[in-house]
Amino acid sequence: xxxxxxxxxxxxxxxxxxxxxxxxxxxxxxxxxxxxxxxxxxxxxxxxxxxxxxxxxxxxxxxxxxxxxxxxxxxxxxxxxxxxxxxxxxxxxxxxxxxxxxxxxxxxxxxxxxxxxxxxxxxxxxxxxxxxxxxxxxxxxxxxxxxxxxxxxxxxxxxxxxxxxxxxxxxxxxxxxxxxxxxxxxxxxxxxxxxxxxxxxxxxxxxxxxxxxxxxxxxxxxxxxxxxxxxxxxxxxxxxxxxxxxxxxxxxxxxxxxxxxxxxxxxxxxxxxxxxxxxxxxxxxxxxxxxxxxxxxxxxxxxxxxxxxxxxxxxxxxxxxxxxxxxxxxxxxxxxxxxxxxxxxxxxxxxxxxxxx
Amino acid sequence: xxxxxxxxxxxxxxxxxxxxxxxxxxxxxxxxxxxxxxxxxxxxxxxxxxxxxxxxxxxxxxxxxxxxxxxxxxxxxxxxxxxxxxxxxxxxxxxxxxxxxxxxxxxxxxxxxxxxxxxxxxxxxxxxxxxxxxxxxxxxxxxxxxxxxxxxxxxxxxxxxxxxxxxxxxxxxxxxxxxxxxxxxxxxxxxxxxxxxxxxxxxxxxxxxxxxxxxxxxxxxxxxxxxxxxxxxxxxxxxxxxxxxxxxxxxxxxxxxxxxxxxxxxxxxxxxxxxxxxxxxxxxxxxxxxxxxxxxxxxxxxxxxxxxxxxxxxxxxxxxxxxxxxxxxxxxxxxxxxxxxxxxxxxxxxxxxxxxxxxxxxxxxxxxxxxxxxxxxxxxxxxxxxxxxxxxxxxxxxxxxxxxxxxxxxxxxxxxxxxxxxxxxxxxxxxxxxxxxxxxxxxxxxxxxxxxxxxxxxxxxxxxxxxxxxxxxxxxxxxxxxxxxxxxxxxxxxxxxxxxxxxxxxxxxxxxxxxxxxxxxxxxxxxxxxxxxxxxxxxx
Numbered sequence: 013x014x015x016x017x018x019x020x021x022x023x024x025x026x027x028x029x030x031x032x033x034x035x036x037x038x039x040x041x042x043x044x045x046x047x048x049x050x051x052x053x054x055x056x057x058x059x060x061x062x063x064x065x066x067x068x069x070x071x072x073x074x075x076x077x078x079x080x081x082x083x084x085x086x087x088x089x090x091x092x093x094x095x096x097x098x099x100x101x102x103x104x105x106x107x108x109x110x111x112x113x114x115x116x117x118x119x120x121x122x123x124x125x126x127x128x129x130x131x132x133x134x135x136x137x138x139x140x141x142x143x144x145x146x147x148x149x150x151x152x153x154x155x156x157x158x159x160x161x162x163x164x165x166x167x168x169x170x171x172x173x174x175x176x177x178x179x180x181x182x183x184x185x186x187x188x189x190x191x192x193x194x195x196x197x198x199x200x201x202x203x204x205x206x207x208x209x210x211x212x213x214x215x216x217x218x219x220x221x222x223x224x225x226x227x228x229x230x231x232x233x234x235x236x237x238x239x240x241x242x243x244x245x246x247x248x249x250x251x252x253x254x255x256x257x258x259x260x261x262x263x264x265x266x267x268x269x270x271x272x273x274x275x276x277x278x279x280x281x282x283x284x285x286x287x288x289x290x291x292x293x294x295x296x297x298x299x300x301x302x303x304x305x306x307x308x309x310x311x312x313x314x315x316x317x318x319x320x321x322x323x324x325x326x327x328x329x330x331x332x333x334x335x336x337x338x339x340x341x342x343x344x345x346x347x348x349x350x351x352x353x354x355x356x357x358x359x360x361x362x363x364x365x366x367x368x369x
Numbered sequence: 370x371x372x373x374x375x376x377x378x379x380x381x382x383x384x385x386x387x388x389x390x391x392x393x394x395x396x397x398x399x400x401x402x403x404x405x406x407x408x409x410x411x412x413x414x415x416x417x418x419x420x421x422x423x424x425x426x427x428x429x430x431x432x433x434x435x436x437x438x439x440x441x442x443x444x445x446x447x448x449x450x451x452x453x454x455x456x457x458x459x460x461x462x463x464x465x466x467x468x469x470x471x472x473x474x475x476x477x478x479x480x481x482x483x484x485x486x487x488x489x490x491x492x493x494x495x496x497x498x499x500x501x502x503x504x505x506x507x508x509x510x511x512x513x514x515x516x517x518x519x520x521x522x523x524x525x526x527x528x529x530x531x532x533x534x535x536x537x538x539x540x541x542x543x544x545x546x547x548x549x550x551x552x553x554x555x556x557x558x559x560x561x562x563x564x565x566x567x568x569x570x571x572x573x574x575x576x577x578x579x580x581x582x583x584x585x586x587x588x589x590x591x592x593x594x595x596x597x598x599x600x601x602x603x604x605x606x607x608x609x610x611x612x613x614x615x616x617x618x619x620x621x622x623x624x625x626x627x628x629x630x631x632x633x634x635x636x637x638x639x640x641x642x643x644x645x646x647x648x649x650x651x652x653x654x655x656x657x658x659x660x661x662x663x664x665x666x667x668x669x670x671x672x673x674x675x676x677x678x679x680x681x682x683x684x685x686x687x688x689x690x691x692x693x694x695x696x697x698x699x700x701x702x703x704x705x706x707x708x709x710x711x712x713x714x715x716x717x718x719x720x721x722x723x724x725x726x727x728x729x730x731x732x733x734x735x736x737x738x739x740x741x742x743x744x745x746x747x748x749x750x751x752x753x754x755x756x757x758x759x760x761x762x763x764x765x766x767x768x769x770x771x772x773x774x775x776x777x778x779x780x781x782x783x784x785x786x787x788x789x790x791x792x793x794x795x796x797x798x799x800x801x802x803x804x805x806x807x808x809x810x811x812x813x814x815x816x817x818x819x820x821x822x823x824x825x826x827x828x829x830x831x832x833x834x835x836x837x838x839x840x841x842x843x844x845x846x847x848x849x850x851x852x853x854x855x856x857x858x859x860x861x862x863x864x865x866x867x868x869x870x871x872x873x874x875x876x877x878x879x880x881x882x883x884x885x886x887x888x889x890x891x892x893x894x895x896x897x898x899x900x901x902x903x904x905x906x907x908x909x
């Protein structure tokens with residue numbers, strides 16, 4: 013592959029290498045220089061609307077958005093000047109005036125980046141709060157909750173829905189201070205093109221978009237632990253973080269953008285369809301057939317009965333009368349063991365995984 | 370492909386492609402995250418060709434939609450090859466250097482003119498020409514397919530035709546190109562890799578190869594059968610002919626998932642002994658003599674291998690319910706109960722190490738090493754220093770010389786007739802997964818899709834006097850099922866489509882268990898049905 017052309021730019025006095033076509037934000041990020049953002053997501057086209065990433069660019073009178081400003085050879089950028097710092101504080105104070113803190117903290121709610129940045133840059137609730145003027149609407153969908161009081165209208169959710177999931181189910185609706193996130197025709201989400209991927213939740217920087225399911229988890233006896241694993245549905249192999257509290261999976265999220273093959277994305281099944289794990293209908297005891305009925309038994313008896321039954325068929329009809337159906341839902345190791353069971357323990361190659369037909 | 374049964378290229382390459390040729394894959398519903406990569410490629414300006422009997426989400430944004438009649442893929446693909454040959458678009462240098470048998474393909478496709486193909490497939494000749502030209506003349510052009518290609522009695526022929534297109538255009542060993550079967554389930558690739566196939570030991574080593582067999586006999590300490598085993602489709606049939614008398618089934622509800630469910634049930638009634646190992650009660654369990662409660666992915670350690678040959682870790686997050694045990698432990702215990710001295714593995718990591726030691730393709734992969742690779746490792750990975758192989762054939766085909774396969778069209782096993790006038794295809798939806806034992810237990814996915822439905826073209830719906838939401842009974846020669854009508858612009862006239870997810874209205878009572886002559890894969894995509902309206906007639 014052809015390597016893109018590179019050149020040097022100066023960021024806060026340090027010379028870093030930028031690639032042709034890169035933005036100031038991208039070049040800085042690769043060099044380990046963090047510029048704060050709110051409306052930016054690597055998966056989306058730059059929008060430059062939140063103004064959080066404004067920096068000084070030599071030769072430009074006004075501050076410029078690093079997320080949309082293309083790097084050019086010899087460009088000189090300053091991210092930590094007094095002017096930039098003043099801008100950040102003032103901007104965050106305006107956001108705070110329009111941004112209610114959640115009444116009751118939820119243990120599994122995502123981090124609110126507005127509040128985090130306000131703390132980092134010393135912005136306070138100095139300006140009078142705007143009157144709440146965006147009404148929350150009830151929506152019957154099972155997964156996605158929207159709280160307009162925490163929304164900063166960065167439109168990441170809308171842009172994700174347009175550009176990544178590409179179903180355009182939600183939109184910026186209304187005008188001026190009444191602007192909000194809504195479905196196009198004010199319909200319920202289930203009646204739109206929404207595919208319930210939950211990407212809007214994932215990209216939201218404030219938690220205005222959040223999950224309905226784990227909201228029921230209000231108090232937790234232990235801290236939540238996260239376990240990285242591979243999704244068990246289709247063959248894409250998305251990486252998941254299972255959030256575990258009190259020995260239960262209470263939430264599933266995608267690893268950060270750019271770290272695994274799913275690039276921060278998940279589908280409706282991977283993100284939300286985990287209720288089966290702790291479902292009451294799970295099998296919990298071995299069963300054997302007695303007088304035509306399946307009845308509970310011990311592992312010892314079940315395994316003995318299974319082994320004798322299969323051996324009996326082998327003795328009566330030969331190993332070729334046995335079949336072993338393995339599973340493409342199970343792990344590689346388990347499939348290895350099924351074929352070893354068929355071949356080494358019972359002497360037949362009649363072993364095939366379920367996805368074969 | 371071309372020496373490895375897997376995607377030739379990796380999923381992250383898709384976003385950089387200049388052309389995507391998606392055939393027999395409703396990617397947005399079956400592989401949503403791969404579809405996001407495709408959407409990104411299109412957003413970046415890639416061309417998109419979709420071949421599918423249905424109008425699907427991708428075909429709506431495609432540059433060319435080849436809406437062929439179900440089961441006529443060989444005609445369509447041979448006609449594309451015809452255009453490539455006739456217009457001198459073949460990559461002669463690649464063909465000469467890396468392939469054999471092109472002359473035979475040339476001779477065969479000479480008869481497959483676009484005009485004749487239009488008559489058989491229903492796709493305009495000009496669209497076939499345009500698609501062929503676009504595909505042949507774009508360098509980073511990848512083919513993506515799934516069960517719409519393979520679930521036919523001529524599924525292997527379909528795959529050969531696609532491979533011919535890849536070879537004649539030299540789209541092999543090129544990033545963002547290649548030939549890419551998208552695997553339907555989390556570990557289809559890994560199950561095949563691990564040897565859960567009747568003809569291969571782990572790592573695609575043939576059971577008929579005496580040297581390979583000797584290696585496994587030495588490792589496992591027992592003599593092994595030199596006879597290739599029966600594939601799943603044949604096993605299911607032999608339940609009825611009493612060739613198979615004892616069956617062990619792990620993690621599949623065969624009654625729901627295999628074609629021609631009535632016949633499978635009949636076969637299970639004949640079966641003398643059945644062991645089922647699963648996480649939920651299943652239909653198959655009704656016939657079981659022993660049921661072993663197993664664990665789901667969140668309760669055990671191991672690896673899944675995804676569609677692009679990427680081995681990734683599965684990690685235990687929670688304890689299994691009640692007395693349920695990890696499948697790997699059950700399998701070891703069962704082997705020991707049957708008198709085979711299965712080693713006392715410390716865990717799945719040690720099982721993987723045993724597999725990798727005997728299979729060169731995975732020799733460099735271990736649980737320990739995967740901890741250092743959050744993005745996974747792609748096989749082939751022959752030693753612990755090897756970085757893995759996201760893209761295959763970069764130095765020419767792995768097999769050395771890749772053979773063309775000349776293929777002629779054979780009709781599907783069951784075609785529509787006056788008694789059963791409609792062609793039924795089946796498939797997966799976004800909101801459910803296979804037998805839906807997991808997704809029907811989630812209120813959200815159920816809210817989106819609560820019951821079985823059938824997509825019917827407006828013209829056929831009018832003939833039947835049925836509208837949206839009316840109930841119909843769908844009949845085939847093998848069974849009958851009720852479903853709700855969705856009058857849909859997505860299907861062709863004369864064609865209907867149903868999902869296969871709903872146990873109480875089981876679509877697989879209808880499907881045909883006629884299998885592909887090589888793989889045995891059932892013909893889920895084409896069978897003949899008729900509809901009977903159940904709802905009262907609309908008021909005139």
